[in-house]
Amino acid sequence: MMQIHDLKLKEDVLPFFNFTNNTYSEEQLLYLLTTPPVTEAEVRDRTTVIKGMLANWAVMENFTYRKLDLLEVHTFMVAIAGTGLNKKKLQSWLRLKTSETERQQLQSKLVQLIQLLNGLQAQYLNRLNSAVFPEQFKSDLVRTVSFLNSLNLDKLANQVLEHRFRVRDMIKFSEQLSTLNQDEVSAFWDYFFTFEAYWSVAKATLVHGFTFPGFSDDNFSIGDFYHPIVKSPVRNTLLLEEDKNVLLLTGPNMSGKSTLLKAIGLCVYLAHVGFTVPASTCTVPYFNTIAIAINLNDNLRDGYSHFMAEIENLRKVVRSTENSQKCFAVFDEIFRGTNVDDALDITQTTINGLTKIKGSYFLISTHLLQLEEQLHSSSYESIKEYFIECVLENETPRFTYKLKEGWSQLKIGRILFEQVGLSELLGK
Template identity: 30%
Template sequence: MSFIADKQTLEDLNILGKYKQHSVFNLFNKVKTVGGEKLLSEMFQSPLLNHEAINRRSAIFQYFQSKQITFPFSNEQFSRLENYLGSSSANNYLSTLLTLAQKKLLGAVIRDEEYQHIKTGLQQTIAILNSCKIFISQLEETREQQYPPFYDELLTVKNILNNPKLQWLATWQSTRQTSLQKTAKYDHLLRHTMRAPLTIVMNIFHQLDVYIAVAGLAQEKGFSHAHALPAGSNLFMAVELSHPCIEKAVANPVDFNQESNMIFLTGANMAGKSTFMKAFGINVYLAHMGFPVAAKEMKFSVREGLYSSINVPDNLDMGYSHFYAEVLRVKKVAEAVSKEKSLVIIFDELFKGTNVKDAYDATLAVTAAFSEYRNCLFIISTHIIEAGEVLQKEQDNIQLLYLPTIMNGTIPAYTYQLQPGISSDRHGMMIIENEGILELLK
């Protein structure tokens, strides 16, 4: 069982994508190794469902953030280690010796450089492994707790690098005159005998790369660490929640519980509704990954998934209009909600692809129906403020919030700060007039 976030939701919130501008993945992708980036990508594609697992990962990020440690290797350095240990090797020492002797002879006769490449790779790998050993010992010296987060992994690395078979690492001296026999002995040991445990060391250093990079970003951005609660408590509380990818984003409080599990959001165009909803959705997703969140404080009940409907495209190939695409999206979400899953649902401007009367009736009916599922959390935005007035009288679990517009004469300004109530802003024609569109057409 895994956390549900379908393609539409991931695209709405711009979660994934190394090459997508302003994606959340790119914000956190400050790692230095290829293996670290791969691990980070896997984490982004697999949010967690267990509150204990979420809090453990979060605690690791907090630990490394408190230490403010720098990852000691560049991508180039660590790639040398991975390439060397990942290359093929003979199954026994004699075969290794014979193979290297042949390569050395070829190097002398026809200037074949493969033997020198192996020797250089061996020397670089030994140097990096010694650096790994020093780094782990420094981490141990700085730990304040008896068993800090990530202690078991650090102990695993320490035990592998302290293996008696690797005792020679500390006294090894880099020299161009290393004999063929010693080169073969150490090459066979590292690339065959100790390959599996050294692969574990590399994997743990990939984890260190991710934890140190993400912790550093959290420190730089002033992010906090959300606390996960068991699924049944149906709670979400955030203080000063904002969009993590927007510099100096305006922050807002968000508070849900069993008796108040839906926000009905109104406000003018450009007042910030979509940005607020995306900020909420992104932080919900990050929190389920155990990652730092853009909030001063956050605690939440673990959910089973997240659905959004923000930028629903039409599908001309299938013959779908924009309105029908919206309807199909709402149907898909309704199917998931009706299965009694604990979900987070975000709808931005329901049914904007149809006429005002149908949009009013549909928004009112669908919102009222969804509000009966109190195991889920909903944010639904609309321009149809009349629907909010009816819902306020009929439903007791809906928070009516709006994002205001302040008029400076005929010029609108936006606070991006949530206010209780329903928006009464109707400034569309004023904005059109400010842009001089009607004058152009005279």
């Protein structure tokens, strides 16, 4: 189960990874970002592809092409493949001989195709060290290069350069393109768009200074993490021990709890799609389920109130840990949809139950400050308490956005209420 809607991957995260030059590659990048592989081995393969791109960066650093050329070549190849124009060789030859307009149009399309694909092959694909890529990606690369070799692009490019690309050459090349298998052409373009999507992630890694994550069953540590959408972000570090699998986060309103939880959730999620992460270090267990509940709203279509949406989300999370499956879940201000007494009671029950689910990790933020005394009077040894620092200077809150161990009992609601003059207004 992947419940990651609240990470806003397309709106907030995709732009940081998107250096693609056409809509098809961008769609493939979005697919990679929003579709976690099924197994840990497949995740590692994705990461290896990105590392392979970086290992070939001397070749790939200036990877580029004219966007319009690519889109037109793609449309032309898809349209002509499998049409079998070789059956109309005489008619084609006669028409091209007698119609200068048709001859020029076809020549323009063929020359555009030859120059674009030959340039991509000669400048980039032929120069790659394929040994650094995982087997499937390397196999697809070899197949792609073989496909381009079958078109004799280098020879044709020389003919174009020397102005020797004549009518008979145009007809011959058109026939060759028309007899290409449509599935083979589709496979070529699918690979190219995937290739560019991976290149885009590699470039983002260098541009933003993202780092490669790792998996470890007994290690949950993320160093100097941040959310990339925040300007001038404060970086924090989180370490959770295997026997302390529940993080309880406190801090006043506007201290940055939701943003911090999103940043942690994003690092964990990106690790599971094989991407690099906004942190200096990141090692987490491999989770079967990731559930991020930051902005859990009422589900009007199903008739759920906010509280029932929280209950249903918690039920799904707990059920996902059956059969020794590992889960990472975030609950922002859990049970804020019900009254304080109920929330306090069921939060304790929830925390107590989650601490027993070993191998899974749960991050919970709360405004229920009464929990501190009750938790300390109980045997909650599996809880890690953190708070986001906020200091009062001359009765004015200053938010540092720093994550610290311990518990915050700071209340600033009344202070802000007074500062904006509501007491005076309401007193009138």
